[in-house]
Amino acid sequence: MTSPDAETATSSAQNGASPTDARRRPLVVxxxxTKVFSSGTVALSDMSLTVNGGEFVSLLGPSGCGKSTALRIIAGLGDASTGMIDWPSSRINSKGLPEGDISFVFQEPTLMPWQTVFGNVHLPLKLKGVSKAAARDEIMATLATVGLEDFAEAYPRELSGGMKMRVSIARALVTRPKLLLMDEPFAALDEITRQKLNDDVLRLWKETGITVVFVTHSVFESAYLSSRIVVMKSRPGRVHADFALHTSLERDAHYRTSEEYRQACETVSETLLEAMDGEDAH
Ligand SMILES: Nc1ncnc2c1ncn2[C@@H]1O[C@H](COP(=O)(O)OP(=O)(O)OP(=O)(O)O)[C@@H](O)[C@H]1O
Structure with missing residues (x-):
């Protein structure tokens, strides 16, 4: 099933640039x-998706529909069995990935407990051969964007779950990637912290112009964050619907209580139910 809006999303991808945003060229295709694991599980079947520069795309779908597998294949953390990933506007390195263009945020913050916040955020620059001294300004500026400039010398054990996730986001952003891949980053956090981090990510997306692909189980989160939602179906994992989410409102606390947001949640929820139609209840 492809919704009428999905056709809009697809055709704007094919056209290259939209009239309102010159950045909207295909970034990753x-x-x-198709992904078949050695166990025989077909995690993805014939999945095609074009993500354009500047989009905030959520991958939404039932557990096991292949969202993480799709994200990992885009990131080069796993191979496709058949089919290909193309980066039309990037220079490709020897591993077939765009050099320095991708960052990944996992559900767990995965911080090094023996390193300070500063040391953790330094890691991706260190791997590129940049010393702490040379990286200092960039690291402090990135920590400021997530509100942690006063915690540079703290250790992960001294931070709350939400603060650890902010460090993880700062570590992902410090190399200024074009594409940020986030795999259920806030699923383990309480609702208030999750909403605050949603607002942080939206602000960073607007300020930096970064492209985001965000995996979530949450109808509410996807409807709040996304400029476009891709709803997936299980067994095997594939795209069920792909549609743009337009709103005339700023996405903020006011939006959360607006009729527009309620309608967006309803549309997303109904589409998800369609995608799950025929699945066993678990
Ligand atoms: N390394 C693996 N080996 C074998 N099967 C796997 C592996 N990783 C994932 N799978 C299977 O592939 C399918 C898709 O898994 P995936 O984790 O991508 O789904 P998901 O939509 O991200 O799920 P969830 O929302 O629960 O995280 C599932 O059936 C899963 O059991």
């Missing part, structure tokens, strides 16, 4: 990707 998944072309008929």
């Amino acid at each position: 998944m072309d008929q990707v």
